[in-house]
Amino acid sequence: MPEDPQFREAVVEHVEFGTEVAMQNSNATNDDELHPIREVPAWTWSKQDD
Template sequence: MTSLYEHAGGDEALHRLEEAFYTKALADPVLRPLFPERVPTHVPNLTLFTAESFGGPDRFTRELGFDYMIRVHRGLRITDEQRQRFADLYLEALDEAGLPKDEPFRRAFREHVDFGTRVAQQNSHAETDADLHPLREVPHWTWDGDPD
């Protein structure tokens, strides 16, 4: 079966998605505290993460490691409103980036974003390592909507 990564269109399509999302996040007043300025590595790093999550190359793990993802979220104190806005803007960016519109892909993508934003939100409030979400590696998302 084709991976979500291949179905999405690989690195090029995912880079378009991350750029469309990041542009929206930078302009959004609810997300501005989380994205106060453009960081040159944000889109490339998020592209690597999404690619690996969707069954593409494991470059995020090899080049950055999951601890990087934990570090960038710690202390952000993401609110419920910010978590939801992040997810909403991400889903809007799918169409802008020209990603597939079929329901199985969109469902898996929505579930991936919902899961990821909940992990990031929990980690953003963690006072100690024990408060962190137990996830310690890039989740490999499947068509069934569950990380394996």
């Protein structure tokens, strides 16, 4: 993985979000409890200049 701190932060945020969605959906007992995002969003990286 690149040493770029912004890239690493973006990857961590994406993984944390996916984990949150997976945990919510795994514990849902009906459709109303499912996370509103039903499809995994495409992840892209475009470095922004500071």
